[in-house]
Amino acid sequence: MSDTRTTALLDKEFIAKIEQLELVSRKVSSGQTRGERRSKRRGMSTEFADYRQYVAGDDLRHLDWNIYGRLDRLFLRLYEEEEDLCLNILVDRSQSMKFGDPEKFLYARRLAAALGYIGLVNLDRVRVCSFSDHLDLVFGPARGRRQVWKLLDGLENLEIDEEGGTDLARGCRDFAVSQSLTGIVIFISDFFDRGGFEEALRVLLSRSTTTEIYVFHVLAPEEIDPPLSGDFRLVDSEDAVSAEVSISRPLLKVYKRNLDAFRAEIQHYCTRRGITYVFTSTDVSFEQLVLGFLRRRGLLK
């Protein structure tokens, strides 16, 4: 791990703070390899799980001879299986993400880096993808602390797609079909897509019922409370659609009302489908979000 390169996204103090954290998955899912997570499968761990009757072919090493002595029946001891956790992070890198102070894209990458770091440190399988109007693999899937620098390097070198717009649905579809989404899916975006967000979330959900999806809705303070007044010709950074507006207090009220409605719409959609919706502004301290808010929400412990 290169300390100098990581400082752009995660500084040392922060890394030290998240070193002890681990991702929490409320759903028990099946991993791909043995890991440190309790699996649905019965396996080789030392943790007793259950008994079942012996059938021909079972490993005789797992017979409970004490039971056989008392009951004269063969029962097999079943143990918990511990597998790894899949952490899939999907970062929006459309042009709309480069706005804001602090920049939304930087905020999203730092969040991805922090969560990925925690995952790798806890031997979770981490995959990071980015999307604009198409999907790009940024990192992984990989596990282990040694992959951390690759993760950070990948995220640090990740750039805004200057030509692509936002296509949430396509990004999520490609993301979902490229690999099983069992585990935790972290979806970081500003959700500025004229095509809507519903299709994207629906695709993510359809891939697995055991997938635990976290939606991070990141907006810049300028988008939450636009510091504009007067006559403007607003140009969309992605599709160059312009809007001539005379920004006034009533119009700002309408805008905020629409923003609230937009947020509520996403939140409502997510809540009904078991998706955790986290709205944040880039002026919210990143440290506070990860160490405070996400721990309270149960993503980290």
Place this chain on the structure above:
Amino acid sequence: MIFQLFAWSLIPLIPALIALYFLKLKRQEKVISSTFLWARSLEDLHVNAPFQRMRRSLLLLLQLLILAALIAAASKPIIESEVEIGVSRIILLDVSASMNVEESGGTRLELAREKALKIIESMQPTDLTGLITFAARPKVLQPLTTDKAKLTRAVGAVEGTSLPTDFTQALKTAASLSEASTGSEIYVVSDASFGAVKGIPAELERLDLKFIPVGEKTENVGIIELDVRRDFGKEKRTEVFGSVLNAGTEPVSVTLSFFEGDVLRDAVELEIAPGKTRGRVFDGTEYVGKVLRLEVEPGGALGVDDRAWIRIDPPEPVDVLMVGDGNYYLENVLKVDPMIRARRVSLGAYTRLRREGRLEDDPADVFLFDAACPETLPDRPSIYVGCLPPFPELTEEAGDKPDGAGTEGAADGEAGDGKAGAADDANEIGANEIGADEARKAAPGETVENPIIVTYDEGHPANRFISFADLFVAESIRLPEGGRFRSILDSSKGSLAATLTLTPPGQPAVELLLLGFDIRNSNWPLLHSFVMFFSNAISWLGEGAGRAAAHRYRTGEMLVYRGESGGESGDESDDGGDTLVVRDPTGRESPLVEQATGELIYAGTTQTGVYELRRAGAEGDEVILRFPVSLLNRKESRIAPSDTLKVGASAQAQAQAVPENRDLWKWFALVSLAVLLVEWWMYNRRMTL
């Protein structure tokens, strides 16, 4: 409602405004992450169709409303007055002197002009309207026309005058002008200060008069009389008499100043009660031949009557026509006084001239009948010496011999040349008879002998500075006394000299002086009182003949110039190539009009002041004569306006409002301003894009 057509040319501004709306103002361009949420807020931004934009643009609608209101205001919409359509209207505009009164909004004439313009404005396109101004004479400024522009120009050309008012003539002119059309309305725009108009033909009373009153002020002080008179009580004193009227309702204290040219010569303070007149006499003896001015201050609301001018000319010699066969003494005594110019004709010639009517043109101011009395009474002041005119009193009292007395007198006169030397005897005889019984007095018209002079009227002008103490008369006709006869020389045997005033019907009064005795029957030619008496008597009678030495004219009067040598000025101007012009007080010069009689007249005395008759020749201008023109009109000085116009015995026109159209453009302009304010407020509230 009527709109000015030119305003319709502004209507293309509406599409221009819409086009401007599409062009819109240049906005600051700003790239943002996404217009996604803005677009949600501003759905109309996605709609590119221009009319869908318009549909939502309240500001554009407001701007269109403002523009429409402005166009409507520019079109000067008016609500037409309630005047009948198709009638002809004649505007009678008063331009008399009283219209010069300064009211709060300008002079009455200016206010009248505005009202006349409003009447014209209310004209329908098919209406015929004419304009007549009136003062001393009416003037048709614009015959009936439908052309508003012509009428407006005519009203603009109306000039004020200082003339008196003759409303009857104005009505006659208006009636003749309106004959061409039926149903004419006559709008009289005036202050009606001239009062009720009486004695007008009945057809004028039937005119449809609509009175538009002008003016409010009532307080005025003005000079209404200015004249010169000779004071016979003091020798050669010339008095200037001025009279000031307080036409207002409050007592006033004014200063009446007397100027020679611009030099103040005298001034008096006058307290004048409301409606009263006060006069004052100034000594004008030293200013003979000058133009004098009276000025009253403060003069009230009307200015033109605050000043009056008069010119005092040196008295001209009195022209005396002696009728008789010749009288050495009388003819010589008349030559002594330079102010007497005497001629002699015989009684027969006089009678012939009289019969042929040629005597009326005779320039004689006074007839002197010397012992030759005509059978008819004279038509101008006369002195009878030694004979009497044919009076009824003489006929009744002297029996049937009135002519005989005259004849005898004449005969005595003819035979009396050698009797002057008998004065001592007469005196003696007269002295003896002083105590005689009154009953022995002869009847009037009878001849008395040796009358003794008892007394004489010292106050009579003819007796001024005279003593009759040494006068002895041998024989005289006793003159009637009492009644219309005023004896100025009484003797022990009755009146020897008397005056009386003849008042022939329809003619001016004529003063007669009667001397009962032939001067050749007395010692009078030897006495200095003889010269004095005839000088005094002819001066007195000549003055009474109307040969006034003062010249003053009223506005509206014609100035007549007969030339320096009696009506030859026209020839003079033709021969010399000089031009005679009259320069009015404003400095405008006008030529004189030559009459068939050779007189030059000038009729443009519309303003007060001194008019100069000038000769413009090669050697430069020369002022020949000055004509002082003043208002001097009691009616015009009474400026109080009237609410009603009384015409004839019954017709009255009540004051009414001008039938003006109501302008609405101000309201439209106000609406546009109000909408503009609303738009500004809405723009600042950012209610919409």
